[in-house]
Amino acid sequence: MRIVLLGAPGAGKGTQAQFIMEKFGIPQISTGDMLRAAIKAGTPLGLKAKEVMDQGQLVSDDIIIGLVKERISQDDCAKGFLLDGFPRTIPQADAMKDAGVPVDYVLEFAVPDEEIVKRMSGRRVHPGSGRVYHLVYNPPKVEGKDDVTGEELVIRADDEESTVRKRLAVYHEQTAPLIDYYKQEAEAGRTRHYKVDGTQSVEQVSRELTDILS
Ligand code: AP5
Known part of the structure; x- marks a missing residue:
């Protein structure tokens, strides 16, 4: 099972990724967590990424694609994986397609921006x-x-309201086009796309995802 979680910052991807990982026994690959680990370790990649992330912008496609390719080639990903925060641009989605990595499910989380700003503060x-x-x-x-x-x-460094608003703007500009991208992939029979109402409670969203994935 290869799953992509798609949605704005704060839409609940990380929360449900933990649930799916435990329920279905597949590893979560969070590009955000990988970058934060690199920052904590003080690696050259981490130093470069910190500056970009603190401004609410996206890290370059080349770096991210390299990280993900390496991660999904590891043994624990043989039976599937859950991508949380990747792909986030059309070139990232194309890179995965070009590498022959199919996506079985695209789970889109829909949450209005103002609800997201409220959530991030807590x-x-x-x-x-x-x-x-x-x-x-x-x-x-x-x-x-x-x-x-x-x-x-x-508290995450990028959860300050002004940074959250910048991240939302970047999401609408660069990541939201992936919704149509994957709808077209689904129409062509290459994946399944489901839109989930992310404003429901955490438990309700988990139940809906279980129904879809079971
Ligand atoms: P990343 O770490 O991926 O952050 P994000 O996508 O912005 O998503 P978040 O982790 O902020 O939110 P989430 O959807 O996981 O929500 P959560 O479950 O925490 O990326 C950070 C940065 O790294 C990016 O800005 C970029 O710079 C860089 N980066 C990462 N990937 C990249 C890529 N592929 N390309 C380029 N750059 C990349 O929930 C949020 C809050 O809401 C929590 O408090 C939670 O408890 C609560 N909550 C969750 N569900 C519900 C619910 N149903 N009801 C009420 N509250 C809820």
Whole structure:
């Protein structure tokens, strides 16, 4: 099962990726998490990516395509994978197609921009695992702590409102065209495209995804 999660920043991709990963036993590949790990490790790629991410812009296609190609060639991806945050541009989608990597499901999360701005102010993350929480909608069992490790949760550097608005603008300009791209792929029988109402509760969205993927 090769799945692409498509949606604006904050639409709930990372939250549902954790659910799908556990439910269906396939690895989550989050390009955002990979880049944040490179930043934390202080690698040359991380230093370059930090500047771009802090401004709410996209990291270059070449870098991202290289990262993803390497990751999906690893053994744990043999039975499938879940792409969270990739592809994010038409050239990224084309690169995957040209490399002969099929996509079985494209799951589009629809959430209005203003709802996203509200959500981001309450987001807390566990940097080690990528687990995502929300102060109100999806709180951790113990305030400020990750449910599994008990480690501190943090606020992401790019969750400040002005950066979120920039990321939304970039999404509409560069990533939203992928919706039509994958609709056309679905019409040609090369993938299945489903649009999910991402404003439902976390549990309702998970149930809908389970129905689709089962
Ligand atoms: P990335 O880390 O991929 O961020 P994003 O796509 O902007 O998405 P987010 O992680 O912000 O949101 P999400 O949809 O996962 O929502 P979440 O589940 O957390 O990318 C960061 C940066 O890296 C980019 O800006 C770019 O610079 C770079 N980058 C990454 N990939 C790239 C690529 N392919 N090409 C180029 N550059 C790339 O949910 C958000 C909040 O809402 C949480 O608090 C959650 O608890 C809550 N929530 C979730 N679902 C619900 C619900 N149903 N109801 C209420 N609250 C909910």
